[in-house]
Amino acid sequence: MPFLCPGWSFASNHASDPDGRIIIIWRNSIQVTVIHQSAQSMTCLLALPNSRPVYYTAVYASNLSSERVDLLADLINLHSMLDLDGNPWILGGDFNQIISPMEHSSMDVNTTDNLMYQLRDCFLQLGVFDLRYLGPQHTWTKNRPEDPIAKKLDRLLVNSSMVASLPHALATYLPPLISDHTPCLIDLAYQLPQAGTKPFKLQNYLTKHPSFAQHVYDAWLRAGTLQNPSTTTFEAERDLHQRWLFLREIEESYFRQKSRINWLAEGDLNTT
Numbered sequence: 657m658p659f660l661c662p663g664w665s666f667a668s669n670h671a672s673d674p675d676g677r678i679i680i681i682w683r684n685s686i687q688v689t690v691i692h693q694s695a696q697s698m699t700c701l702l703a704l705p706n707s708r709p710v711y712y713t714a715v716y717a718s719n720l721s722s723e724r725v726d727l728l729a730d731l732i733n734l735h736s737m738l739d740l741d742g743n744p745w746i747l748g749g750d751f752n753q754i755i756s757p758m759e760h761s762s763m764d765v766n767t768t769d770n771l772m773y774q775l776r777d778c779f780l781q782l783g784v785f786d787l788r789y790l791g792p793q794h795t796w797t798k799n800r801p802e803d804p805i806a807k808k809l810d811r812l813l814v815n816s817s818m819v820a821s822l823p824h825a826l827a828t829y830l831p832p833l834i835s836d837h838t839p840c841l842i843d844l845a846y847q848l849p850q851a852g853t854k855p856f857k858l859q860n861y862l863t864k865h866p867s868f869a870q871h872v873y874d875a876w877l878r879a880g881t882l883q884n885p886s887t888t889t890f891e892a893e894r895d896l897h898q899r900w901l902f903l904r905e906i907e908e909s910y911f912r913q914k915s916r917i918n919w920l921a922e923g924d925l926n927t928t
Contacts, residue, residue, distance in 0.1 A: 665682055667679075667688065671693065672694050677716045678693075678749075680700060685705070686703060686704055688702055697727060699734060704844070711744065712746045715727070725774075732781055741783055744822065745784065745814065745815045746814055753772070754772060754809065755775050755776040759794070762805060782815070783816065787818075788827070789826065791829030794808050795811075795838040796836060797832070799890075810837055822845070825843065
């Protein structure tokens with residue numbers, strides 16, 4: 657890593673899992689100390705500039721519910737061992753389980769089962785909850801046009817100490833790239849609106865327009881919300897995504913070639 661990416665470091669859980677399911681990469685401007693690792697999680701202490709140290713646990717839960725029980729027990733033991741109630745804690749990753757029927761796109765899923773209660777009770781014991789976020793509710797999509805399904809399998813959780821220490825923190829779920837999961841970006845110092853900024857105001861008379869509801873509905877559709885997954889919408893999304901990937905590769909190729917031309921023309925000017 658130092659040779660390929662100077663100024664960057666990494667750690668993984670290869671010692672606990674032969675496949676190394678979790679890899680944490682960071683700039684050397686912060687200090688990262690690995691505290692604990694298992695086959696489904698990895699916990700480290702982050703020393704951030706001008707802030708209290710923060711515990712961070714990355715999760716990649718098993719697809720098997722019988723193995724996820726080990727993860728939940730490990731997190732509860734970790735919570736007690738490190739006294740995480742009194743320290744800022746971020747817990748995030750793929751839990752491979754929803755906690756409410758609302759987190760499933762299928763209307764057939766309308767009751768809370770034992771696995772949902774199990775994960776929900778674990779979060780309650782840990783004292784963690786979802787950090788406020790922007791982006792879609794569903795973070796995973798089954799890429800089968802004939803059987804479209806979306807769920808909220810990925811979460812970014814925090815405890816009360818984390819919110820008290822970094823009250824402006826905000827999570828953003830970004831559009832998926834090559835994965836069927838949505839990546840999550842956390843901003844620890846999200847800028848709130850400055851004083852004097854005019855808030856958005858909806859004039860009540862606009863709601864009287866006969867086309868108001870239709871315009872709002874169309875706007876939500878254009879924004880990319882998928883309220884009613886179907887074969888047609890998934891095929892359209894897949895085609896648009898493939899087109900975007902194609903255009904992105906063209907752009908990347910163009911700038912890579914341009915950078916090489918600039919290097920040949922200017923070199924490094926012998927400044928090192």
